Amino acid sequence: MTSNPTKTKKKLNAIDYFILVAVVLCIAGAALRTFIGSEGNSLGGTITMEEYVVSFKVENIRNSSTEYFAPGEKFYLDTTGQYLGEISDAVSVTPALFMFEDANGKYTQAYAPENGDATRIDMTGTLRVTGYMSDNGFLLDGTTALAPNKHIVMRSSFIRVEITITDIAKVS
Numbered sequence: 001m002t003s004n005p006t007k008t009k010k011k012l013n014a015i016d017y018f019i020l021v022a023v024v025l026c027i028a029g030a031a032l033r034t035f036i037g038s039e040g041n042s043l044g045g046t047i048t049m050e051e052y053v054v055s056f057k058v059e060n061i062r063n064s065s066t067e068y069f070a071p072g073e074k075f076y077l078d079t080t081g082q083y084l085g086e087i088s089d090a091v092s093v094t095p096a097l098f099m100f101e102d103a104n105g106k107y108t109q110a111y112a113p114e115n116g117d118a119t120r121i122d123m124t125g126t127l128r129v130t131g132y133m134s135d136n137g138f139l140l141d142g143t144t145a146l147a148p149n150k151h152i153v154m155r156s157s158f159i160r161v162e163i164t165i166t167d168i169a170k171v172s
Contacts, residue, residue, distance in 0.1 A: 026151035047132055047142060051089060054127045054146065055167040059095045060112075063119040068159040075127065078153035078160055082144060096120035128171070138168045 062149050069091045075084045095111035102108050112120040131140045145151070146165055153162045 015042060015109065048141065049108050049130050049132055050132060051140065051171040052129050052133075053167075053169050053171055054085065054129050054165055055165040056125060056127065056165050058123045058161055058163050060098075060120050060162060061123065062117065063093075063121050065159060065161070066091060066093055066121070068126055068156060069123065072155055075154040075156050078155045080144070082141065084140065084154050085127040087167075088126045088128040091123050091125035093121050093123050096122050113146075124166070133168075135172070 051102055069087055071087050073087045075086065075130075076082060077084050081120045093112075094169060098099050098110050098112060100110050129146075131138055132142060133139075136145070140146050146168060148165055148167055151162055152165065153160065155161070
């Protein structure tokens with residue numbers, strides 16, 4: 001006697017439906033990203049880079065270091081080598097401010113003493129940079145986030161220094 005194999009109909013189970021939905025969502029996401037653009041701007045519009053002025057301060061550096069902050073001096077981010085900007089105006093210099101604890105345990109402000117080339121100073125200045133202001137803040141060249149009170153290390157051909165960003169304003 002020959003047996004006829006019974007034909008069984010295969011049904012899709014929950015895992016199969018999940019995989020199908022995931023594939024469809026991936027395809028839809030890729031199409032949407034292509035249509036809208038990777039920068040998040042609607043319908044593939046372009047982002048316009050504009051000039052901004054970034055104000056910064058440097059604390060407790062040698063007095064002779066100010067010669068490396070002349071207007072027009074170009075600076076780069078130390079970590080990535082990305083072009084940051086150039087010094088736009090003359091820098092302002094004050095004696096470095098220190099906090100000392102006196103004999104009574106109270107903190108007192110004191111300025112660094114004059115000591116020739118070894119004199120310690122605080123300095124403020126401005127950099128002219130290119131970027132744009134997004135909903136999430138300022139993006140240097142559209143890629144690197146900068147914000148007030150952020151500490152970054154910048155370098156030029158002659159000096160490497162940590163700065164604190166104090167303000168970011170659009171050039172008018």
